[in-house]
Amino acid sequence: METPTQSEVSGGKRLVSAIAFLVLGVAVVSTVGFTLHSVSADSQKKSYATVNGTADVNGATLKHAFVSESVFPDDATARANHVNRTNTHPWPFYTEEHLVLPAHSLVTMTLKVYDGGEKLNTNYFAKVLGTVDNTMLVDGQQVSSLAPDAVQHTFTIHGLPTSTQDSLFVNIPLPKMSDAEMEKNGFHTVVFSFVTGGAGEYVWNCEYPCGDGTYAKFGAVMGQNGYMSGKVSVVNG
Amino acid sequence: MADHIEQQLAPTPGERTAIFFKRTDVVRTSLLFIFWTAVFVVLGVVFYPKWMPLVMSTELKSAEAIMVWFTVISAPIAGLVLAITSNAFLNMHRGDTPPPDGPAVRTNGPVVAVWTITSLLFALVAIIWGLTEMNGQAVAAARDAKSAITVEVTGSQWLWTFNYPAQGIETHELNLPVGVPVVFDVKSADVNHSFWPVQLGVKVDANAQVTTVIHTTPTKIGAIDVKCAELCGLYHAYMETNGAVMSKDDFNAWVTAQGGHNA
Amino acid sequence: MSTLDMTSTHSRPVPHPKRSLITRLHMGTGVVVGIIFAALAYYALKSSLLTYTDKVADPLTPHTDNIVLLGSMFAWSIGFLVGIGAFIGPWRWMIGKDLTDEEILYMAGDGQGIKRYFKYCTDHKVVGIQYLVGVMTLLGVGGTMAMMIRTNLARPGGHFVTATVYNSLVGLHGITMIIAMIIVATGPFGNYIMPIMIGAYDMAFPRLNALSWWVLFTAIPVLCSAWFLGGIPTGWTAYAPLSVQAGPGMNAFVATIIIFAVSTAVAGMNITTTVVAMRTKGMKWNRVPIFVIGSTISVALAIPAFPTFMLAMVQTGLDRTFNTGFFDANMGGSGWLYANLFWIMGHPEVYVILIPGVAALMEIVPVFVRKPLFSYNAAIMGFAGIAGLSVLVWAHHMYIAGWAPSLNGPFMVTTEMISIPTGLLFLVLIGTLWRGKPWMKLPMLSVFAFIWDFLIGGITGIYLSDVPADGYLHGSMYVTAHFHFTLMGAALTGAIGGLAYWYPKMTGRMLNERAGYISFWFVQIGFNVLFLGMFMAGAEGQPRRVMDYAAVFAHSNMISTIGAYGVGIGMIILLWAVIHSWTKGTIAPMNPWGAKTLEWTVPYPVPLTNFDELPVITSDPYGYGKGK
Incomplete structure (x- = not known):
């Protein structure tokens, strides 16, 4: 039986080399991780709701917060309406991605919507859900639902209902613009109010199948964060 | 130990059995077998009821029963595998030269046969259990179709x-x-x-x-x-x-x- | 066969063939030509498809972006192979000639030192090392992604990365690891060791051997490009119609699988032919080392399996480009068609991964216990039984798909039956261990870890194969934990054991033992903690592939993440040991383990044709032990 000959490298040198390699390895993996993290986080500019006075909802007095958003069919239309934005893709988009809302408040959101539309895959999303009285104001008129083929996008907030945070579900169908109105840079103004619970993390997205996709009219824009989806943080204080 | 016993002159079958169960490795493996089997039984009986959600339907009840009982039924097989393995582990040989050669046992017909038949029976239990449950669920669904x-x-x-x-x-x-x-x-x-x-x-x-x-x-x-x-x-x-x-x-x-x- | 003529020439330096294109081509020229081909295809397709780029309301308009991307990816692959010289031989044949003997010898990498690893080299030992480095790279990339996934899941609402990035991490971790695991044992050891084990000068088709590696190599940049095209949202299963709907990154997935399937077909055919036709004198079927049997059964199983995945991907590609609607129910297609094609590949595939790992360990146990392999025939029956049954069980992945519920019963029967041949594998291992004193070296440690991990993986597989239990567990973290126990705990552990065992023959040096032990315990303890946590999360009801979860799963996910970091640290230590020992480890003797298979009868570096004179075999390699 032959035995291996001794190594020419001393034990101390080996240990240093191994520890250096381990540190390097952890550093490489962490760098990859934090790069991905920061690449993702870049597109998550926060938009804070402004609190202005109080509101009475069902007998309770709550802080009243206001926040606004716009929806454009592409960045060119946005620039035509004095919203400066350059996107990687010629896709429709919401201007604000990460909304920060106060907890236990009445939030009134104003949406200016500039895009055209088609028919929803799921008609349920044509209903106004989760707002005060389950209604919204479209150009000043109170409505509780739209026709499923008159929708341009939806603004839908989801959370994980089994989480320990309060549940928050809001669905707002946004009325579409006709082609003629779009030519003239026309828009609808949609206003709705909903009540937030305690602090928590939620997501919002559009449930209208937009972007000329290859299946179920669901384009690439629906599969990526940043255009038709974002986050909602409800925070204390 | 084992080698020493092997060198004795042709014992009768009864004596061989008695000797077999006195061998240190057999005794140790038996103890390990009891230990590992118990571990798996406890794991099955404790883990699933603890971690699965509140059982709110007959279907979840039967799924949970399958997981608990299959663990318990397979515990002796797992116990045997792990007993032999951990006994070998405890028997380890260290150093830079290989250990002395072990017995040149190339196979053991009865052991292979018993093992294969046991695993066949185990598979049959699982199959029959599963088919019975499926059948029961199908019958219940047909029965309840009107009132559902x-x-x-x-x-x-x-x-x-x-x-x-x-x-x-x-x-x-x-x-x-x-x-x-x-x-x-x-x-x-x-x-x-x-x-x-x-x-x-x-x-x-x-x-x-x-x-x-x-x-x-x-x-x-x-x-x-x-x-x-x-x-x-x-x-x-x-x-x-x-x-x-x-x-x-x-x-x-x-x-x-x-x-x-x-x- | 001209390789046979090289027997006596391997020791003297051979002049490079004069004025041959072969001497000037290498990986660099491959990359250049590949990029040129891809760019040409990109612009040619883009300009010729301009007419379609108007947003026509017609839903049947071809999707030009996908056509351009897919075309460029395939062009890259073909261009690379042209540029590295893969087609020089076939071209000569076409014009009625062949390579000269000097060129053949040059292609075998004779006397070229480290350069041959970057060339279209036909030497099976070079290909084996290429595979080894490739596998380690893929495992490193896939492992890094696993760390990201676990970091994101460390606490509820973590949002360490966005949903787009998270879904891409899940899918690309999956496919990277699957590709790595398919080649993890048959690539390095099947190519480097196996021909020596059976006493052959080389593989049956040395040029195809080089082709299988370099084709696989071209798939790696294609797969990586998915990251820069917006990622993939589908997981590695790429279920249609989600894959049809997905963004441009999906094209990278489709192209990768098609390219990879070509590579496995070539490699599978080559290995099978080598083992069938090139065993040395006296190596009857009952004297073939068990690793060779296992690898051959594994690749032979892959030969019919992968084409169905390739076909499914061709159809996905067509759906994504020309609206063929194979998988679109709204156009008369069916998502179930995809699921069937996928799992007809997918279930044999897990055994393609598993069998070589087990077989490597079966090669190791007799050597370290100094006993014959217990019931060689049972081992072969086990492998053959698994391979046979594995093509009949695919729809257990579809119990709850709603497709043919009346077939759930039959598929449950075949699936449960697999526990019988699997049991035989356990019997062989424990039978060999019984009454032995295992020599506690690195390769042997893997055997113990394998038995524990595969036992857990196997038992949890029994519940999952039972339809009523699967109704609860399907698509949950429980499934993820189960298949990681079999694929990682069993197959990867087997491959790492194989690496520790054959490392001295492949590098001429011993793998650093202390680092190996430390790595082993980090990986194994970390692994068990990681997936124990995942079993808990699954039993509690957490679905797979979610980027966020409810607070009730917080504890189990935290346990998993801690375990994952342990695995990560252990793997980095192992990587250090492999890299460091390669150049600085103790010089290995010819047969450090005292094994009886043929690869330990050749010196390091292994001569170009392995043997000066082919050995004659008179018994199987397991003649250890005393007495009868």
Whole structure:
């Protein structure tokens, strides 16, 4: 039986080399991780709701917060309406991605919507859900639902209902613009109010199948964060 | 030890058995066998009831029973494998030269035969158990078809909607009356989803253009979580909603509040 | 066969063939020509498809972006192979000639030192090392992604990365690891060791051997490009119609699988032919080392399996480009068609991964216990039984799909039956261990870890194969934990054991033992903690592939993440040991373990044709032990 000959490298040198390699390895993996993290986080500019006075909802007095958003069919239309934005893709988009809302408040959101539309895959999303009285104001008129083929996008907030945070579900169908109105840079103004619970993390997205996709009219824009989806943080204080 | 015993002159079969069970490695393996078997039995009996959610239907009850009992039944087999393995581990030889040669046993016909037949029997138990359960569920579904309420479930990216045709309501919460059989007709508005009311222990995929069906009977009042168990794109994780199994009166009151009518 | 003529020439330096293109081509020229081909295809397709780029309302308009991307990816692959000289031989044949003897010898990498690893080299030992480095790279990339996934899932609402990035991590971790695991044992050891084990000069088709590696190599940049095209949202299963709907990154997935399937077909055919036709004198079927049997059964199983995945991907590609609607129910297609094609590949595939790992360990146990392999025939029956049954069980992945519920019973029967041949594998291992004193070296440690991990993986597989239990567990974290126990705990552990065992023959040096032990315990303890946490999360009801979860799953996910970091640290230590020992480890003797298989009868570096004179075999390699 032959035995291996001794190594020419001393034990101390080996240990240093191994520890250096381990540190390097952890550093490489962490760098990859934090790069991905920061690449993702870049597109998550926060938009804070402004609190202005109080509101009475069902007998309770709550802080009243206001926040606004716009929806454009592409960045060119946005620039035509004095919203400066350059996107990687010629896709429709919401201007604000990460909304920060106060907890236990009445939030009134104003949406200016500039895009055209088609028919929803799921008609349920044509209903106004989760707002005060389950209604919204479209150009000043109170409505509780739209026709499923008159929708341009939806603004839908989801959370994980089994989480320990309060549940928050809001669905707002946004009325579409006709082609003629779009030519003239026309828009609808949609206003709705909903009540937030305690602090928590939620997501919002559009449930209208937009972007000329290859299946179920669901384009690439629906599969990526940043255009038709974002986050909602409800925070204390 | 073992080698020493081997060198004795031809013992009778009875003596051989007695000698076999006195060998140190056999004694040690037997003790390890008892230990590992006990570990797996305890694991089966404790782990699943502790970690699985509240059992709220007959289907989840049978799933849990399968997991507990199959662990218990397989415990002796796992125990034997691990006993022999851990005995060998404890018997380890260290150093830079190989250990002395062991006995040149190339095979042992009876051992292979007994092992194969045992695993065949084990597989048969699992198969028969499974088929019996499946059959029972199918029979129950056929029996309850008349009295069941129907819920049409639609999965779309990324929300579940529930349509109760007999009650005339559409919601995004799944509420069910306790003790009433329910039939879920599941379909998708776009890509594949998988409808999973967790505490009811059943699951079926939602496909475009086809309706898939599952049956269950809620047996307990309590909250249920409805999840999507098939990756469906960006917000698959958020395709969850809540619901409850409630008393019949509460259910009727809820239907009325939603603007529906009680059948 | 001209390789046979090289027997006596391997020791003297051979002049490079004069004025041959072969001497000037290498990986660099491959990359250049590949990029040129890809760019040409890109512009040619883009300009010729301009007419379609108007947003026509017609839903049947071809999707030009996908056509351009897919075309460029395939062009890259073909261009690379042209540029590295893969087609020089076939071209000569076409014009009625062949390579000269000098060129053949040059292609075998004779006397070219480290350069041959970057060339279209036909020497099976070079290909084996290429595979080894490739596998380690893929495992490193896939492992890094696993760390990201676990970091994101460390606490509820973590949002360490966005949903787009998270879904891409899940899908690309999956496919990277699957590709790595398919080649993890048959690539390095099947190519480097196996021909020596059976006493052959080389593989049956040395040029195809080089082709299989370099084709696989071209798939790696294609797969990586998915990251820069917006990622993939589908997981590695790429279920249609989600894959049809997905963004441009999906094209990278489709192209990768098609390219990879070509590579496995070539490699599978080559290995099978080599083992069938090139065993040395006296190596009857009952004297073939068990690793060779296992690898051959594994690749033979892959030969019919992968084409169905390739076909499914061709159809996905067509759906994505020309709206063929194979998988679109709205156009008369069916998502179930995809699921069937996928799992007809997918279930044999897990055994393609598993069998070589087990077989490597079966090669190791007799050597370290100094006993014959217990019941060689049972081992072969086990492998053959698994391979046979594995093509009949695919729809257990579809119990809850709603497709043919009346077939659930039959598929449950076949699936449960697999526990019988699997049991035989356990019997062989424990039978060999019984009454032995295992020599506690690195390769042997893997055997113990394998038995524990595969036992857990196997038992949990029994519940999952039972339809009523699967109704609860399907698509949950429980499934993820189960298949990681079999694929990682069993197959990867087997491959790492194989690496520790054959490392001295492949590098001429011993793998650093202390680092190996430390790595082993980090990986194994970390692994068990990681997936124990995942079993808990699954039993509690957490679905797979979710980027966020409810607070009830917080504890189990935290346990998993802690375990994952342990695995990560252990793997980095192992990587250090492999890299460091390669140049600085103790010089290995010819047969450090005292084994009886043929690869330990050749010196390091292994001569170009392995043997000066082919050995004659008179018994199987397991003649250890005393007495009868």
